[in-house]
Amino acid sequence: MVKPTKVTNDIRGLREAAGLTQVELARRIGVTRQTLIAIEQGRYSPTLELAFQIARVFGTPLDAVFRYPDEESS
Amino acid sequence: MVYQERNTWAGLIVLPFVLTGYVIAILQAADGGPLTEVQWWPIMLWTIGGGIVGTIVLSIVWGILAGLRDPEGASASDLRDRDIARLGDRVGQAFLVIAGLGVIALCALEAAWFWIANAMFLGFAMSALVGGIAQVIAYRRGLA
Secondary structure (H helix, E strand, C coil), X not given: CXXXXXXXXXXHHHHXXXXXXXXXXXXXXXXXXHHHHHHHCCCECCCHHHHHHHHHHHCCCHHHHEECCCCCCC | CCHHHHHHXXXXXXXXXXXXXXXXXXXXXXXXXXXXXXXXXXXXXXXXXXXXXXXXXXXXXXXXXXXXXXXXXXXXXXXXXXXXHHXXXXXXXXXXXXXXXXXHHHHXXXXXXXXXXXXXXXXXXXXXXXHHHHHHHHHHHCEC
């Protein structure tokens, strides 16, 4: 029924490097702080649109923020 | 805890109390006699009303307290809340279908109205309970 997502991400590292708090980043991408925490911890897969918004905040391509494991290692 | 999760918890907290109250009220009204003789519908309506009002009141009080700590986030919700609410609806809906089939079966057997109504009532209660639990698990453990 409920399973954690296979998508991993570097949001926390990128956010800290950009000097943003969770509240600030959450506000910029239009979600609650709890949702941002869930995304950072891999407990929620963001929509494609939200993923692009996050990448845009950091000024990086999508695959610099999110990763999906190869089939052999999944 | 976000607004929608608080509301879900409020429903889960209130539900066992109103269901217990309903069972006690029905048994008291039966007074040792057959349950089918009980005038069940006023008790059921009061239970449903009490459950709705209780959940709303608890949500409001909880929201006020949460707002004192986090004024901006106290009533915020987003797409994750909608996804989780959809999951809860989907899980809960299975119990409504089961209850509906049970009602049809009871009607076919020409069961007493008491049992027909209570089968549906149980379906509503289980739908709310299991759907709410699914939502809380999704909030705590994750939603892919």
